[in-house]
Amino acid sequence: MTLRRSWTAALLIAALLAGCGDPRPIGARQALEQRRAELQEAIADNPQAIDERIELARVAFQLGDGVAAEASVKAAIGAGGDETQLRPLLARAFALQGDVARALETIDAGPIAPQAIGEAAWVAGNVHLAGGDLGAARDAYDRAVRELPRSSALWVDVARFRDANADTLGARDAVDYAIELDKDNSAALAYKANLIRTQDGLTASLEWYDAALAADPDNADALIDQAATLGDLGRYRDMLVALRHAATLAPSNPRIYYLQAVLAARADNYRLARSLLQRTRGLMDDEPAFMLLSAIVELELGGEAVAATWADRLLVEQPNNIAARRILAVADWAGGDADGAAEALIPIVDRDDADSWSLLLAGRVAAELGRRGESADYLARAASLSRGDAAPFAAENSYGFLSMAADAEPLNPAKAIPAISADIAAGQSGRAIERATKLRDANRGVADAHILLGDAAMAGGRYDLAVQSYRAARDLDAGERTTLRLAHALFRAGDAAGSGAAILALRDSQPSSIAADRLAGHLAMDLEHWDQAIAHFERVRRRIGNRDVVVLRELSKAWAAKGDGARSTALISLAYRLQPLNAEIMRLYADRLAEKGDAEGAADLRDKARQIGR
Numbered sequence: 001m002t003l004r005r006s007w008t009a010a011l012l013i014a015a016l017l018a019g020c021g022d023p024r025p026i027g028a029r030q031a032l033e034q035r036r037a038e039l040q041e042a043i044a045d046n047p048q049a050i051d052e053r054i055e056l057a058r059v060a061f062q063l064g065d066g067v068a069a070e071a072s073v074k075a076a077i078g079a080g081g082d083e084t085q086l087r088p089l090l091a092r093a094f095a096l097q098g099d100v101a102r103a104l105e106t107i108d109a110g111p112i113a114p115q116a117i118g119e120a121a122w123v124a125g126n127v128h129l130a131g132g133d134l135g136a137a138r139d140a141y142d143r144a145v146r147e148l149p150r151s152s153a154l155w156v157d158v159a160r161f162r163d164a165n166a167d168t169l170g171a172r173d174a175v176d177y178a179i180e181l182d183k184d185n186s187a188a189l190a191y192k193a194n195l196i197r198t199q200d201g202l203t204a205s206l207e208w209y210d211a212a213l214a215a216d217p218d219n220a221d222a223l224i225d226q227a228a229t230l231g232d233l234g235r236y237r238d239m240l241v242a243l244r245h246a247a248t249l250a251p252s253n254p255r256i257y258y259l260q261a262v263l264a265a266r267a268d269n270y271r272l273a274r275s276l277l278q279r280t281r282g283l284m285d286d287e288p289a290f291m292l293l294s295a296i297v298e299l300e301l302g303g304e305a306v307a308a309t310w311a312d313r314l315l316v317e318q319p320n321n322i323a324a325r326r327i328l329a330v331a332d333w334a335g336g337d338a339d340g341a342a343e344a345l346i347p348i349v350d351r352d353d354a355d356s357w358s359l360l361l362a363g364r365v366a367a368e369l370g371r372r373g374e375s376a377d378y379l380a381r382a383a384s385l386s387r388g389d390a391a392p393f394a395a396e397n398s399y400g401f402l403s404m405a406a407d408a409e410p411l412n413p414a415k416a417i418p419a420i421s422a423d424i425a426a427g428q429s430g431r432a433i434e435r436a437t438k439l440r441d442a443n444r445g446v447a448d449a450h451i452l453l454g455d456a457a458m459a460g461g462r463y464d465l466a467v468q469s470y471r472a473a474r475d476l477d478a479g480e481r482t483t484l485r486l487a488h489a490l491f492r493a494g495d496a497a498g499s500g501a502a503i504l505a506l507r508d509s510q511p512s513s514i515a516a517d518r519l520a521g522h523l524a525m526d527l528e529h530w531d532q533a534i535a536h537f538e539r540v541r542r543r544i545g546n547r548d549v550v551v552l553r554e555l556s557k558a559w560a561a562k563g564d565g566a567r568s569t570a571l572i573s574l575a576y577r578l579q580p581l582n583a584e585i586m587r588l589y590a591d592r593l594a595e596k597g598d599a600e601g602a603a604d605l606r607d608k609a610r611q612i613g614r
Contacts, residue, residue, distance in 0.1 A: 066096030085113040088120035118147025132442040152182035186216035254280035304335035429460030447473040463493035583609040
């Protein structure tokens with residue numbers, strides 16, 4: 001089916017919503033594994049060895065093995081090691097396993113040796129950052145850098161903390177210092193690459209990923225981030241090479257198989273894609289991206305019923321997921337269920353911005369059901385759109401990779417923010433809210449985090465959540481960007497008075513705010529407070545001159561409502577000169593001319609407005 005085939009090829013990259021996991025950099029694995037074997041042999045020969053057990057724990061940290069690290073530290077303590085010195089290492093082992101509560105309990109369980117205070121603070125900083133307690137994380141990192149000022153690895157975590165606080169410059173300074181301290185710190189080089197990717201673009205970041213992998217070819221984080229970047233650049237072969245290497249380092253990570261399945265599907269090797277998906281062993285079955293890709297693969301392999309099942313499951317989780325609805329429609333149509341296909345398409349084709357591909361399918365389905373008039377209407381609408389709209393998600397090839405990166409590092413604003421924007425643009429407001437909520441919870445002291453959640457909520461019509469989020473943002477930053485958002489959300493939520501109060505507060509605190517005066521003027525117009533509206537719009541007019549048609553139009557309306565026809569006519573005349581083909585301006589100008597007794601001029605303008613029809 002040509003229509004299905006062209007659509008599926010364009011949609012596959014949009015399936016990349018799940019990311020690749022978030023393992024810690026694992027170092028040169030072969031050398032570390034060899035060293036682990038040597039240490040285990042030494043310990044076997046000397047059960048009371050303490051130093052060897054401590055080193056074994058640190059090797060386990062580099063390998064990302066928190067369980068083994070815990071066992072080694074406990075064994076070192078059992079062999080007579082100083083618990084006050086080893087407790088921070090034990091806490092780090094618990095944190096690596098994701099048991100943050102136990103990590104903090106371990107740190108607080110007793111005194112810490114002076115030489116271990118820095119590491120204890122470092123672990124506490126990481127734990128607090130993961131838990132979203134930014135104040136405690138800041139205090140902990142400050143203590144850590146005082147105790148360990150020349151620890152390159154610590155400065156990488158400080159960079160992550162600053163980045164999470166939307167302090168991009170501070171994050172760059174921290175990671176640059178980490179590299180200055182250790183030019184072969186692969187984790188620092190990889191994080192530098194992530195920052196460069198956001199600040200200077202995809203291509204500029206590649207040399208830093210290369211440097212990170214030159215320092216440690218087995219850095220899984222760098223490999224996965226590099227793969228995402230290469231995918232965004234369309235270098236899919238290189239992306240696959242990176243993913244295959246990552247798979248040798250983290251063979252149990254189901255997301256790597258998932259990403260390889262996406263690439264296999266893009267190469268039309270759907271049987272391989274299905275095999276790779278099955279190798280996830282059900283660990284990703286509840287992930288929206290996995291459901292989406294599974295539906296695509298099954299559809300291409302002729303399993304329409306199974307594809308429809310996956311799409312239905314996804315729609316239960318994300319009712320507004322347009323991609324899932326398209327898949328369900330195709331699956332139903334291919335399976336002979338035209339009624340089901342039509343039902344699946346309704347939420348899409350009822351939108352004013354429906355894409356032409358969905359309209360084209362809806363036209364064919366309607367024709368099959370004998371609804372000739374409806375079919376003709378859909379086909380006409382499809383023909384009226386630009387060619388670029390015909391293939392759904394054709395302009396979203398980077399969307400999946402943005403989602404992949406954000407899913408891998410959901411608390412990294414450099415990854416999460418672009419993904420949230422992409423979700424909103426793609427109509428995935430629920431997913432955007434989910435991402436933004438996670439970021440907000442981890443960064444409650446950052447205004448931008450609350451703004452992101454508010455923007456996602458507004459896109460999804462969640463005005464109550466938007467108001468709550470923007471209020472929290474304004475408590476941190478009472479500037480124009482937060483207050484205007486709050487005012488808009490309050491107005492959409494039906495609280496016109498609260499909206500006006502917020503705008504006036506901004507107007508009082510920032511008298512130079514043109515935006516505040518504009519919005520205050522519109523609110524005054526809605527409330528028919530003509531004098532206030534005139535005052536606000538005149539301030540704008542004095543600042544920008546007679547070059548804004550909307551300002552001139554609103555001033556004309558306000559003066560007309562006050563009975564000053566002369567001023568109203570002069571203002572609408574200026575607006576007409578700026579936009580002589582605007583039908584609304586023509587009609588307003590015609591009204592003013594009619595009031596002056598110029599019936600012929602008024603009739604001429606009204607006739608032109610009817611011809612324009614907009």
